[in-house]
Amino acid sequence: MTSNTTLPRRYPNRLGLLGWLGKGRHGIERYLYTLHRLTGLALLGFLVFHIFVTSSRLLGRQVWEPIMALTHHPVFQAVEFLIFVAFGFHALNGVRLLLVEMGFAVGKPEEPVYPYKSSLNRQRPLMLTMMVLTGLFILLGGFEFFALDH
């Protein structure tokens, strides 16, 4: 199709990363999506570091024990606790996503009757269960890290 007129200039309006972080008002599942990505990044970063630290056992006890002493520093322990929490959330939220994205927890198609109940409503009990389990996991870890001789 040819035309003598040029289209007026469009102004780009994609949200970009702000769209991941949650510009606007959203439901809880949208924030869980962002948190799932953040915890995943944290776990991956820790994994890379962890591979190097644990591989040091190849160099023997005289190298291993000082490194373990370093990792018992309170700041490192706090970071490890955060990684523990991140794992708990990522794993349990991941179980929810596994079930939902395989189509198992979203409910069957149905005639929409106002007020609409969507797949978000259907998976909400699963989401709440996972969040409660995450909370328990964090409490158990908190007891371990900060109350017991870890």
Add this chain to the structure above:
Amino acid sequence: MKPDARTADIRFIIRRFNPEREARPHWQEYTVKVRPGMTVLEALHHIREEHDATLSWRSSCRMGVCGSCGMVINGLPRLACSTQVLDVSSKTLRLEPLWNFDIVKDLVADETPMFAMHASVQPYLVRRDDRDAAQADAEYRQTPPQLVDYLQFSYCIKCGLCMAACPTVATDRGYLGPMPLTAAQRYNADSRDQGSARRRGRLDAPGGAFHCHFAGECSRVCPKGVDPARAIQLLKQSLVFSRGG
């Protein structure tokens, strides 16, 4: 005429952009006397009549069936004709064009890319033999349970609210998006359709169904209860568990 004692003065802060006059959008403020029951669309008409004749937006049916008047109202993509002003705020309304679409002018978004994505999933009944429809001597029969399998997804009015709300559409230009994926599932799930294999190349590719990670915002903002999130997860299920689509 006596003044209606129930009116409220509401501030409307609207994103304006005139491509012929400016390089970037700006915000402009108006004050509207709002009666209970007044919709955002009615308020926009009032602004154009009483304050500023240059304000532009899209609208048509004014009753929530055409999908033209989608815009972001106080941080949530909504239909202007189906949103009452006082349901949103009794003080300030902030209106901007739908996110993730280029702006044509003021509140008008360029939905051409969305419709191109939609066309690419072949959103029509596809038969194995293309001459089938011309040669058919009877209607394609379908039972009520077979109808329910896709009916919900057929209520989509292509308003684009789901595309504005989706975090993947926000960054990924190549992503089909909730509306086209729902349209694909609507036809894949239709017992009269035989085109799943033909659509698979588009749906099971980068930018297809597996770029959805169930943030769920599409279903939350959908004004017709289409539940695109459900459609996409069911689509993924069929792509994983059926051989050849």
Add this chain to the structure above:
Amino acid sequence: MRESRYWVLHMLSAMVILVFLGLHMALMHLSGVLALIDPALAKPVAWGHVLARARSDFFTVTYIFMLAAALFHGLYGLRTMLYELSENPALRKAVTVSFVAGGLGLFGLGAYALIAMHLMTRA
């Protein structure tokens, strides 16, 4: 490869990680709680316990599977996120190549440490 196949691998590796990393987290970071039940489970990073796990076939094999699954799952997840940020084919190719190389390198290091320690403690 079709996206559905990558996604299935992503989910399978998730299930492997859920089980094995869950056990690993319990062993390493709930050791104090577990030690209340069985005192032998305390201090998992003590050298004696490290050697005991290195000697074990079960730990060596499951650690190798866990390492492979975790590296694939994490790097594929990050690759997915980066692919959403840019459609540039050259950039995407660079991401894939560097992640495959980095992932294989890290797996090589971790697997070498596991197998070498296993053989050393068995000798």
